[in-house]
Structures are given as C-alpha cells and as structure tokens.
Amino acid sequence: MYVRTKTFTNKDGSTRTxxxxxxxxxxxxxVRQEIVANLGRIERLQEKGLDSIIEGLAxxxxxxxxxxxxxxxxxxxxxxxxxxxxxVFRRLWEMLGLSDTxxxxxxxxxxxxxxxxxxxxxxxxRLEDPGSKRELYRHWLGTVYRPAFDELQPQHFxxxxxxxxxxxxxxxxxxxxxxxxxFTIDLDLVLWDTTxxxxxxxxxxxxxxxxxxxxxxxxxxxxxxGVLMTRDGYPVAHEVxxxxxxxxxxxxxxxxxxxxxxxxxxxxxxxxxxxxxxxxVREIEESGLEYILGLRMRRDKDGDRVxxxxxxxxVVEDNLQVKETSVDGKRYIxxxxxxxxxxxxxTREHVVEQLKRQIQTGVKSLVKNRQYRxxxxxxxxxxxxxxxxxxEREGKYDGKWILKTNTAMPAEEVAMAYKSLWQVERAFRExxxxxxxxxxxxxxxxxxxxxxxxxxxxxxxxxxxxxxxxESRRKTxxxxxxxxxxxxGTSLKDxxxxxxxxxxxxxxxxxxxxxxxxxFQGKAYEAxxxxxxxxxxxxxxxxxxxxxxxxxxxxxxx
Numbered sequence: 001m002y003v004r005t006k007t008f009t010n011k012d013g014s015t016r017t018x019x020x021x022x023x024x025x026x027x028x029x030x031v032r033q034e035i036v037a038n039l040g041r042i043e044r045l046q047e048k049g050l051d052s053i054i055e056g057l058a059x060x061x062x063x064x065x066x067x068x069x070x071x072x073x074x075x076x077x078x079x080x081x082x083x084x085x086x087x088v089f090r091r092l093w094e095m096l097g098l099s100d101t102x103x104x105x106x107x108x109x110x111x112x113x114x115x116x117x118x119x120x121x122x123x124x125x126r127l128e129d130p131g132s133k134r135e136l137y138r139h140w141l142g143t144v145y146r147p148a149f150d151e152l153q154p155q156h157f158x159x160x161x162x163x164x165x166x167x168x169x170x171x172x173x174x175x176x177x178x179x180x181x182x183f184t185i186d187l188d189l190v191l192w193d194t195t196x197x198x199x200x201x202x203x204x205x206x207x208x209x210x211x212x213x214x215x216x217x218x219x220x221x222x223x224x225x226g227v228l229m230t231r232d233g234y235p236v237a238h239e240v241x242x243x244x245x246x247x248x249x250x251x252x253x254x255x256x257x258x259x260x261x262x263x264x265x266x267x268x269x270x271x272x273x274x275x276x277x278x279x280x281v282r283e284i285e286e287s288g289l290e291y292i293l294g295l296r297m298r299r300d301k302d303g304d305r306v307x308x309x310x311x312x313x314x315v316v317e318d319n320l321q322v323k324e325t326s327v328d329g330k331r332y333i334x335x336x337x338x339x340x341x342x343x344x345x346x347t348r349e350h351v352v353e354q355l356k357r358q359i360q361t362g363v364k365s366l367v368k369n370r371q372y373r374x375x376x377x378x379x380x381x382x383x384x385x386x387x388x389x390x391x392e393r394e395g396k397y398d399g400k401w402i403l404k405t406n407t408a409m410p411a412e413e414v415a416m417a418y419k420s421l422w423q424v425e426r427a428f429r430e431x432x433x434x435x436x437x438x439x440x441x442x443x444x445x446x447x448x449x450x451x452x453x454x455x456x457x458x459x460x461x462x463x464x465x466x467x468x469x470x471e472s473r474r475k476t477x478x479x480x481x482x483x484x485x486x487x488x489g490t491s492l493k494d495x496x497x498x499x500x501x502x503x504x505x506x507x508x509x510x511x512x513x514x515x516x517x518x519x520f521q522g523k524a525y526e527a528x529x530x531x532x533x534x535x536x537x538x539x540x541x542x543x544x545x546x547x548x549x550x551x552x553x554x555x556x557x558x
Contacts, residue, residue, distance in 0.1 A: 004033070005042060017042045081145035083517060083536075084502030084524055085128050089461050090146075091533045093120055096464065097178040098171070098457070105167045111159065117148045118160040119454070126458035127496065145504035161450025168453055172237045173261050175460065183467050185230055187262065191270045191420055194226040194250050196243060204445040209243035225452055226250045227459075228258055231420040234463050236262060238456045240449050247271075248283040268292060268407060270421045285406060292418050295332070295402040306332045306402050316412045320419070324411045333403040333411045335418075341399025348398075351375065352391060359384060462492055465527065469495075472530040498522030506542065515540040 007017045019039040024031050039045060039053065093099055099116050106115035124144070125136045137154045164171070179185060198220035199208050208221040222243035228236045237258050241250055251269055269284060269291040284291050297303040305327050313321035313336055321336045355375060375390050405414050501521040507514050517536055520528075528535050 001036065019045060080503040080505045080518070082128065082143055082500045082502075083145045083504040084499030084527075085496060086124060086144055086146045087502075087536070088465065088499055088527045088531065088533065089124055089127060090120065091531045092461050092464050092468075093123075095178070095182060095531070096175055096460070098175065101167075101171055101174045102163075105163055105170070109163055109166075111163065113153075113156045113159075114148065114151065115156075115160045115163050118152055118156045119164060119457070121146075121149055121152060122157060122160065122454045123457045123461065126455055127462065128500070158447065161454070162446045163450075164453040165446045165449035168449065169261065171453075171457075176236055176262060179234070179460075179464065183234065183464065184471070185234055186232075187230065187236075189231050189417060190236065190267055191229050191231060191417075192226060192251060192254050192267065193229075193271070193421065194224055194241075194247055196222045196224050198222040198243075202443075204443060204448055206445040207240060207242045207448065211242075211244035223448065223452075224250065226254070227456070228254060231417060233420065234467065235456065235459050238452065240452055248287065251284065251289055252287055268409075268417060270417055281404075290405075290407045292403055292405045292407065292414055294418065295404050297397055297400070297402055300402075302327045302330070302332070303402060306334055307396055307400070309334050314412065316415055320415060322411045322415045331405055333405065333414050335401050335403065335415050337399045339399070344398045345395065348391065348394060352386060355386060359386075465495075465531075466492060468530045469526065472526075495523050495527060498524040499527060513542040515542050 001021065001023045004020050004022050005017050006020060007015050009015050019042045020035050021037040021039060022033045023036050025034045026032075040049075045053075098119075102116040102119050106113075109115075121141070122136065125140055128144070129140050136157065137152075141149050141152070176185075196211065196213055198213065198217045199222065202208065203221050203223070207223045209223075210218070210221055211224070213220070213222055224241040224243055224245045226239045226241065228238070230236065239250065239253060239258060241253070254267060267289065269289050271291065271293045281291070281293065295303060295306070297307070306325055309323055309325040309332075311323050313323050315321050319337045319339045321338070322333055324331065324333045326332070352375060375387055375394075403414055403418050407414065409417070498521050501518065502524050503518045505516045505518070507516060516539055520535070525535070527533075
C-alpha cells in the first residue's frame with residue numbers, strides 16, 4: 001500500500017491534483033492499482049488536514065513508533081548505550097589482526113575466558129572514557145552496547161593485563177605486519193622519544209624509581225616509556241624503563257632490541273630543545289647514532305653565529321624555509337616560518353604597547369609578568385622604561401628555530417624530520433590525556449606493563465582510524481571530488497563525540513524486544529565508510545536462541 005497522485009486538467013487549462021491511497025492487487029495474472037481511499041485535493045490538504053492525517057496514521061505504525069523511541073530515548077524512559085565507537089574500533093581491531101593474536105595468546109596460556117574481548121574492552125575504555133579498571137567494570141561497561149562484554153568479570157581484565165605484558169613483542173610484531181599491509185608505512189626513518197609517568201603510591205620496585213620527571217612531579221616515583229614511530233606519526237613499538245633511566249640509554253635499547261624486530265633502514269634520534277646538552281650529544285655520537293636536535297637559540301653560544309648565516313633561504317613547503325651552516329665542524333640547519341615570524345612580531349608589538357600604557361603601575365607588578373619583564377629597563381625603584389635593545393634583539397628570533405645534526409640528510413629532509421617529532425609529542429599528549437596513561441594505579445610490574453600496552457594499542461587504533469580517514473580524503477581530492485583538498489578533516493575528539501552519539505536502544509513492543517539505533521551524526525558515517533563497515537540495521541528484533549542473544553532484521557523496516 002502506498003500513496004500516489006493524479007492530476008486532471010480543467011477546461012480553462014488549469015490543473016487540479018488529488019492524493020490517493022492505493023494498493024497493488026493481482027487480477028487475471030496482471031497487477032493493477034486499486035484505489036483504497038481518495039484523500040482529496042492536495043492543495044487543500046497541504047493548507048490544512050494533511051499533517052493531522054499523518055500524525056493520526058503514525059499512532060498505528062510500528063515503524064514510526066520505534067523511530068520516535070530512537071530519536072527521543074531520554075523522553076521514552078529507555079536506556080541508550082554507546083554503540084558507534086565499539087563498532088568502528090572493533091572493525092579496526094579485527095583488520096589489524098589483534099583479535100586473532102589475542103585468541104592465540106589466550107589459548108597458549110590456557111585461559112578459558114575471552115582474553116580477546118577483555119583486551120578490546122580495556123582499549124576501547126582508554127579511547128572512550130579513561131579511568132581505573134574498577135571504573136571500567138563498575139560503571140563504563142554498562143554504558144556500551146556489546147553483548148560479548150556481558151561475560152567479563154573483574155579478574156578477567158587483570159589476567160589479560162598479564163597476558164598483554166607477557167606477549168608484548170609478539171603482539172607488536174604481528175600488529176606491524178598487518179598495519180604495513182593496510183596502510184602506507186615508510187620505515188626509511190623512524191623517530192624515538194620518551195616520556196615519564198608517575199605512580200599513585202609506591203609502584204613496583206622493578207621499574208618505579210625517582211628520576212627527571214616530565215610531569216613535574218619529582219615527589220613521585222615514576223616509569224619511563226619510549227615510543228618508536230614512523231616519520232608521519234604511526235606507532236610501531238614501545239618500551240618500558242625504570243623511572244631513573246637516562247634518555248641516551250633508552251636509545252641504546254632501541255638499537256639492541258626493538259629495531260631488530262622490524263626492517264628499519266636507519267634510526268635517527270629526533271629530539272626537542274629540552275633534551276639537548278653537550279653530554280647527551282657526546283653519548284649519542286659515541287653510540288654510533290644519528291641525531292637531529294633542536295637548539296636553544298637564546299642560550300646556546302652557537303645560536304647567534306648560526307643566526308648570522310648568510311645566503312638565501314631555500315623554500316621547502318608553505319611556511320618552511322631553510323639554510324645551513326657549519327660552526328666549529330658541527331652542522332646546523334636554520335629554519336624559518338614567515339607566517340610565524342609575522343605573528344610573533346605582532347604579539348611582541350602588542351605586548352610593548354600594553355607595557356607602555358601600564359608602566360605607571362609600578363615596578364613590582366610588571367616584573368611579575370614574564371611577557372613584560374624581558375622588555376623592561378629598570379633604572380631604580382622609581383624609574384622604569386622600555387628596553388629598546390631587548391625589543392630589537394628579540395626580533396631576530398621571529399619565526400626561526402635551529403637544528404643541530406650529524407646526519408648527511410639534505411637540509412630540507414632534516415627540517416621535515418624535526419617537524420615529524422611534533423607527531424610523536426602529540427602522541428604522548430594523547431596518551432597522557434585522552435588515553436590517560438597517567439597516573440598509574442597498578443602495583444605489580446606485569447600489570448603496569450600491561451596497562452601501558454593497553455594505552456599503546458589504543459594509540460595504534462586511534463592512529464589507524466585517523467590515517468584511514470586522511471588517506472580516503474586524499475584519494476577523493478585526487479579524483480577532483482573535493483575542492484581545496486582539506487586532508488585535516490575532523491579531530492579525533494570531535495569524531496569520538498559523533499561516534500558516541502550513535503547509540504543502541506532496547507524497547508519492548510507487543511511482547512517483543514527490539515534493538516534500535518539512533519541516526520548518524522557529524523562524521524560518524526565517514527568512519528564506517530573508510531573501514532568498509534556496513535552500518536547496523538535501524539531496527540532489529542532481539543531473540544533468545546541457545547542461551548545467547550541473536551538478532552534478526554525486521555523485514556521492511558530498515
């Protein structure tokens with residue numbers, strides 16, 4: 001049964017259109033339309049009456065009632081659960097071979113529960129709602145729709161942490177082999193960086209130590225974590241070290257063990273401005289490693305000499321220009337970003353203008369402000385002014401940074417490799433914030449290593465999804481379907497919010513229980529599309545079969 005219209009022409013040439021409710025019937029072997037009801041002139045119905053007819057009929061429609069429940073789960077009193085992230089990341093989990101690897105690891109350890117589902121639950125928890133394992137079981141599991149999670153108990157998660165720790169190298173190696181087939185991963189140059197994370201409590205004696213805290217918590221024992229990544233930010237492997245391990249010693253470990261598991265052509269240590277020192281550089285060189293290190297321009301004695309390098313900059317890409325020089329046999333790359341130089345100049349001019357207006361407030365209040373202090377010329381307690389030489393001196397740093405390297409790489413590649421370090425630093429920020437690497441609550445070494453492994457796997461899934469999205473957008477742009485070639489897309493935070501709005505809702509109707517899904521929002525559907533994942537039906541009947549939940553699509557409702 002369906003709706004159709006029929007238009008008639010009047011004698012004066014005008015037309016009138018009627019709305020009919022018709023049904024297809026078979027008569028004498030032929031199908032013909034039979035009018036069930038003439039609803040009237042469509043013009044008059046649109047003016048009044050049509051909406052009330054639709055609303056009246058909707059009260060008797062199972063599909064429309066279910067649709068209203070899915071759109072307004074809060075008003076219907078039904079409990080909706082997050083569904084989107086579980087579907088998308090489970091698809092990626094299986095594509096990367098993690099499901100098979102975990103099942104094999106569990107079988108070899110004679111584990112009777114599903115270590116695969118327990119590991120996936122912890123990783124999904126890192127991505128969706130980081131917290132302690134107790135919060136995972138007591139609160140978070142009840143907010144996610146994945147029937148397989150219903151069988152998990154608290155001890156399953158802790159035993160799975162031990163399993164992850166014991167099979168770390170095996171899992172990482174198998175994971176990388178799968179990822180290399182799925183994504184374009186180039187290992188001609190890899191990046192290594194470390195971070196520290198502190199413990200809530202004493203931590204395990206084997207790895208918990210006081211050391212240089214990158215969390216600015218010298219009062220807490222900590223553990224060091226290093227991540228090996230490709231130049232474009234895809235995580236390959238990680239290592240865990242005692243909290244007092246020096247960065248250079250972690251580099252040596254990478255050479256001895258991690259790189260042997262992967263076909264890495266070269267390992268270049270790319271470090272930020274905070275890690276460089278004479279002793280660090282000397283140890284790296286003695287270890288036979290190549291390095292690219294950021295220089296502290298205002299503190300290093302070679303900084304001014306490098307800034308005086310003559311010659312034109314060579315353009316690498318938009319907002320990146322380079323030129324190189326040698327100081328006392330050491331190679332330096334001077335990098336320049338014109339847009340950043342303009343922004344820094346405008347910021348400084350704004351600060352100086354504010355300083356001139358506020359200079360009458362007194363020395364004490366101005367000296368406390370770091371932005372003001374460097375441009376102040378204090379003659380005595382009563383007389384202060386603008387240090388014009390300091391203002392001029394600061395201008396020579398606008399938009400510039402200096403790299404020190406012992407590689408033979410072209411200057412352009414050195415600059416781009418250093419920019420890649422930002423991907424690693426972003427990864428650490430993600431691990432410590434959205435993935436909540438810090439703080440660590442576990443007390444045994446195995447559980448701590450398992451916890452960090454969970455965070456690493458979450459980082460892999462995040463990177464894999466964003467990589468798939470970027471690659472899809474790039475291909476679309478190359479086909480000329482998208483103007484402008486925006487490859488940045490949406491952020492992971494926004495994408496996760498869109499995916500979490502795709503929810504599962506259980507409702508009861510006529511003695512049956514239905515599973516409904518809400519509509520796609522924002523970029524959620526794009527995540528399904530790039531992974532080749534078919535969205536679930538809008539309406540499903542839940543049935544009990546052999547003691548397990550089964551689903552059957554409602555014919556004609558999807």
